[in-house]
Amino acid sequence: MMAWAPYEVKQGLKWIYGCLPVPMRYGRSFLYKCRLAEEREHWTAAALAAYQNEQLRFLIDHAYRHVPYYRTLFDRQGIEPASIRNVEDLHRIPPLTKEDLRSHFSDLIALNIQKKDRILLATSGTSGRPLRFYSERRHEAYVDGDAYRWRHFRWGGCTPYDIRATLSAYRIPVKRNGERRLTTYDPIKRLLILSAYDLSRTAIHSYARALEKHQPSFLHGYPSALEALTGFLQAEGIPSPTPVRALFTQSEVLYPWQRTLIENYFGCKIYDWYGMEERVIAAAECEQHSGLHVFSDYCIVETLKDDSPVIGVEGEIVSTRLDNFAMPLIRYRTGDMGVLSTTPCACGRNLPLLRLNGGRDRNFLVGRNGELISITVVDIPHATAHVEQFQFMQQTQGKALLRIVKKNGFSDHDVEQIQQELREKFAGLVDVTVEYTETIERTGRGKLPLLIQRLRLDHLPHGPEEPGR
Numbered sequence: 001m002m003a004w005a006p007y008e009v010k011q012g013l014k015w016i017y018g019c020l021p022v023p024m025r026y027g028r029s030f031l032y033k034c035r036l037a038e039e040r041e042h043w044t045a046a047a048l049a050a051y052q053n054e055q056l057r058f059l060i061d062h063a064y065r066h067v068p069y070y071r072t073l074f075d076r077q078g079i080e081p082a083s084i085r086n087v088e089d090l091h092r093i094p095p096l097t098k099e100d101l102r103s104h105f106s107d108l109i110a111l112n113i114q115k116k117d118r119i120l121l122a123t124s125g126t127s128g129r130p131l132r133f134y135s136e137r138r139h140e141a142y143v144d145g146d147a148y149r150w151r152h153f154r155w156g157g158c159t160p161y162d163i164r165a166t167l168s169a170y171r172i173p174v175k176r177n178g179e180r181r182l183t184t185y186d187p188i189k190r191l192l193i194l195s196a197y198d199l200s201r202t203a204i205h206s207y208a209r210a211l212e213k214h215q216p217s218f219l220h221g222y223p224s225a226l227e228a229l230t231g232f233l234q235a236e237g238i239p240s241p242t243p244v245r246a247l248f249t250q251s252e253v254l255y256p257w258q259r260t261l262i263e264n265y266f267g268c269k270i271y272d273w274y275g276m277e278e279r280v281i282a283a284a285e286c287e288q289h290s291g292l293h294v295f296s297d298y299c300i301v302e303t304l305k306d307d308s309p310v311i312g313v314e315g316e317i318v319s320t321r322l323d324n325f326a327m328p329l330i331r332y333r334t335g336d337m338g339v340l341s342t343t344p345c346a347c348g349r350n351l352p353l354l355r356l357n358g359g360r361d362r363n364f365l366v367g368r369n370g371e372l373i374s375i376t377v378v379d380i381p382h383a384t385a386h387v388e389q390f391q392f393m394q395q396t397q398g399k400a401l402l403r404i405v406k407k408n409g410f411s412d413h414d415v416e417q418i419q420q421e422l423r424e425k426f427a428g429l430v431d432v433t434v435e436y437t438e439t440i441e442r443t444g445r446g447k448l449p450l451l452i453q454r455l456r457l458d459h460l461p462h463g464p465e466e467p468g469r
């Protein structure tokens, strides 16, 4: 009935359901999974490794038996599935590229998972080339059935009893007269939904009113959307409409200036999350904020330099999720760069730490000689106060287009300052042309990438350079 019932009827039913206690709203199995996830994060490193290896053996056996791509690959490489017993053995399996996922899509589907139990998803394709993949339906449950996500919320002090607000890619049903609805409240999840698709002045005013009305203690969303909301409220002299205890960011790179702006405005800490639309990896900041804890009970993360695993130095992040049997992606090359650390976190959890350095997929400009320059070094907000939004686009090596939405008061002096800043940061390796525009479009998922990279970076030739910093 819920599928066709009008918005008002659904909302009414949700309010009734939302009055139920947490175990009934979320289901006992969800709470059980959360409890197990909490226990595992306090296991010793040896216990975690044993758990990981056991999950891995199960996955490899499944892949060989039921996934045609892996049967062919293992046979061709002479890999006996039973010989892959731990993370070290895993290195013998060649990594899977995004291109492999594209070209072997059908062969990567497990034959023993029924159609009704899997769900087809796609990435938003900021590089212009979306990817399709299958996830298991049980992982995409209606109520936030994700114990790993809730592990992160718990680290920030948030429980299913708390009211949260999100500023991300939710599509909110339109009104019956066809008018847009900017916010909606889900009483089951205790979640106020604000749409990252609309960050106009009118929309942000309505978000501020909704935040004031529902008083969420926790906010999560895309960094760029939270930055826009914060920047606007601050510029209008509006204090935080609700006392926020922690913020959670996801889906985009969190740039240092965004963290400073948002944390200062709300007077609390951001807990950043690193995942991928392909759902192969999960890592998150704990209350120590000393890096991202890899959820090693969810995935096996390696960093590769010249195709060999490295620790303590930067390499490409390659991840194997342990529980997606519908389409196992083993040693999936994320295209993101990171450093795995052996230093334990002061929080005492044995989930290893990963540092990203902002080097996420396609988040590099390519210099005239093929140097990779992390876009994180760009600090335009500090060069001038007169830029509303900005975005880089690169189609040619050594050249980039910078699109700017001006604020009132923008002058030639601002352009000079920006150009000066970029010359220093890019060490003369990228020539930047500036173009002015009225708006910068968000992607289909409401994201606002800082860089639209049209060059092929499928195989990163060098480690990223960070000139000027």
Ligand SMILES: [Zn+2]
Pocket: 286, 287, 288, 293, 345, 346, 347, 348, 349
């Ligand atoms: Zn920690």
